[in-house]
Amino acid sequence: MSYERVQAEWFNRYPAISDLATRAQQRIPRVGWEYLSAGTGDDRLVQRNRQALDRLSFLPRFCKGELAADPKTELFGRTYEAPLGIAPVGLTGLMWPRTEQLLAATGKRLGIPYTLSTVATETPETVGPEVGEMGWFQLYPPKDPEIRDSVLKRAQDSGFHTLVVTADVPMASRRERTVRAGMTMPPKISPRMIWEGITHPAWTIGTLRNGLPRLRTVEHYTNNKNLKFVSTFVGNRMGGTLDWGYCEMLKEVWNGPVVLKGILHPADAAKAVSVGLDGVWVSNHGGRQFNGAPAAIEALPAIAQAIGGKVPVLFDSGIRSGLDVMRALHLGADFVFAGRPFVYGVCALGEYGGDHAARILIDDLKNNMVQLGVSNLEELRQAERFSPEQAF
Numbered sequence: 057m058s059y060e061r062v063q064a065e066w067f068n069r070y071p072a073i074s075d076l077a078t079r080a081q082q083r084i085p086r087v088g089w090e091y092l093s094a095g096t097g098d099d100r101l102v103q104r105n106r107q108a109l110d111r112l113s114f115l116p117r118f119c120k121g122e123l124a125a126d127p128k129t130e131l132f133g134r135t136y137e138a139p140l141g142i143a144p145v146g147l148t149g150l151m152w153p154r155t156e157q158l159l160a161a162t163g164k165r166l167g168i169p170y171t172l173s174t175v176a177t178e179t180p181e182t183v184g185p186e187v188g189e190m191g192w193f194q195l196y197p198p199k200d201p202e203i204r205d206s207v208l209k210r211a212q213d214s215g216f217h218t219l220v221v222t223a224d225v226p227m228a229s230r231r232e233r234t235v236r237a238g239m240t241m242p243p244k245i246s247p248r249m250i251w252e253g254i255t256h257p258a259w260t261i262g263t264l265r266n267g268l269p270r271l272r273t274v275e276h277y278t279n280n281k282n283l284k285f286v287s288t289f290v291g292n293r294m295g296g297t298l299d300w301g302y303c304e305m306l307k308e309v310w311n312g313p314v315v316l317k318g319i320l321h322p323a324d325a326a327k328a329v330s331v332g333l334d335g336v337w338v339s340n341h342g343g344r345q346f347n348g349a350p351a352a353i354e355a356l357p358a359i360a361q362a363i364g365g366k367v368p369v370l371f372d373s374g375i376r377s378g379l380d381v382m383r384a385l386h387l388g389a390d391f392v393f394a395g396r397p398f399v400y401g402v403c404a405l406g407e408y409g410g411d412h413a414a415r416i417l418i419d420d421l422k423n424n425m426v427q428l429g430v431s432n433l434e435e436l437r438q439a440e441r442f443s444p445e446q447a448f
């Protein structure tokens with residue numbers, strides 16, 4: 057099978073990311089779904105991301121003759137097929153077996169970046185060959201410099217060229233929905249788990265074939281491979297200490313662009329530039345960390361202004377359509393990422409589900425650019441916004 061053979065049928069049956077989410081929810085056990093889809097607390101920030109994106113409307117212009125939108129984008133000296141990438145998602149094997157390899161292959165086929173998480177369930181060595189030239193690596197900063205250097209060397213030796221260091225997890229957040237769903241570390245075989253296994257046979261067969269999810273990159277540094285032990289190790293040794301000195305150090309260790317992810321304050325963005333980082337990634341972690349934060353899209357314009365074009369501004373959190381991608385680009389992002397939509401794609405449709413998620417987003421981006429009357433990023437930035445307050 058190839059994606060081209062199923063593309064037309066899938067576009068009829070699953071034309072939007074929400075269709076992939078609905079099918080994903082049916083195909084994976086409740087605990088996996090809750091882990092993937094939840095925000096922190098009562099999901100207020102997830103909703104705020106959505107509402108804030110929806111507030112941005114444009115005033116379309118017509119009679120421009122034939123328009124063809126070209127979304128090809130240069131970033132850090134490389135050309136990508138669209139200003140769209142796959143954001144890092146940890147513990148992915150819990151949602152669907154081999155998600156990392158499948159999404160890496162999507163990135164390679166479509167010419168868009170795939171970001172492997174430090175706490176993915178597969179190693180850089182396994183995923184590197186699948187991702188080709190499209191590999192980015194995300195770091196939860198290890199306290200121990202030897203572990204830091206070793207993780208980075210493994211990623212770089214496996215072909216990952218762009219480093220993303222995550223700033224917005226100063227400690228693990230409260231994820232009440234995941235707790236209610238009965239998520240334990242390590243997963244316990246309970247009557248509920250057995251029932252979930254029976255009622256989600258495709259997930260169960262895949263998981264039995266691949267084994268229960270493990271934090272394979274990190275377990276390399278522990279003698280005990282038990283998931284609970286490795287998770288505690290991650291909590292104690294892999295985060296919570298990021299500071300500007302550490303960021304500067306990363307520039308010395310990593311041979312390539314370094315991007316700081318999870319930034320919401322213009323002063324942090326400016327500081328990232330002044331310590332020599334190569335990009336700033338505006339994000340509120342998809343609403344999973346701090347419910348008191350603004351929607352990421354609300355924080356974007358001030359950050360784009362503070363950066364003033366000195367380095368690229370990347371964006372994620374709440375992107376569910378090409379129109380959303382367009383909104384972020386219009387407000388100053390140079391490149392846009394999505395997390396859950398790609399994992400929904402794999403959970404819903406398997407091997408080529410990530411391709412389909414990307415195609416939905418890129419197709420919708422191109423379509424909406426033409427609806428607005430622009431054919432490239434420059435024109436999109438200049439397009440006029442419509443504000444309902446000015447209407448009457």
Ligand SMILES: Cc1cc2nc3c(=O)[nH]c(=O)nc-3n(C[C@H](O)[C@H](O)[C@H](O)COP(=O)(O)O)c2cc1C
Nearest residue numbers: 092143144145146173222341342373374394395396
């Ligand atoms: C299940 C899940 C796991 C995540 N794991 C990581 C991670 O390991 N590292 C990281 O930097 N961000 C992680 N994120 C955040 C994503 O990289 C991204 O910022 C977020 O998903 C964007 O929001 P969206 O899902 O609405 O597109 C995770 C997000 C989800 C949904």
